[in-house]
Amino acid sequence: MRLNLDLLEGEREKAIFQVAFYQQRLKSYYNERAKIRQFQPGDLMLRKAYITAQRQGSKKMKPNWEGPYVISRSGGKGCYMFDTIEGKEISRQWNAYHLQRYYP
Incomplete structure (x- = not known):
């Protein structure tokens, strides 16, 4: 039973790492393609x-x-x-x- 709990904690940490890695990739993908619209007074x-x-x-x-x-x-x-x-x-x-x- 104790071994299963230790393995569960390791799997949870691995899942958290994968989610963070995936979010980082999505953020960089979006930032490469996002077009920022900026206007000046008088436009x-x-x-x-x-x-x-x-x-x-x-x-x-x-x-x-x-x-x-x-x-x-x-x-x-x-x-x-x-x-x-x-x-x-x-x-x-x-x-x-x-x-x-x-x-x-």
Whole structure:
């Protein structure tokens, strides 16, 4: 019985090591391919339209992007505040994942 408990502890340590090794490989794989989106104040942006639209009706014929908007400041960790072209501030912060650069 004591031998089985000792073997169990060794198997548990081996499993923990394998999980840590696997997570390290996944992290490096992701970091090699991740594209970091960083924008500067003054950049022109489009934002995803379906986030602000109401959930009723069909979305097939609606535009996918709204804008353009001007980034006014960064909120940290990929969040941005922006203004309309006319200068009216939009009160909500937007994540970089929902933004796309606008090229006039």
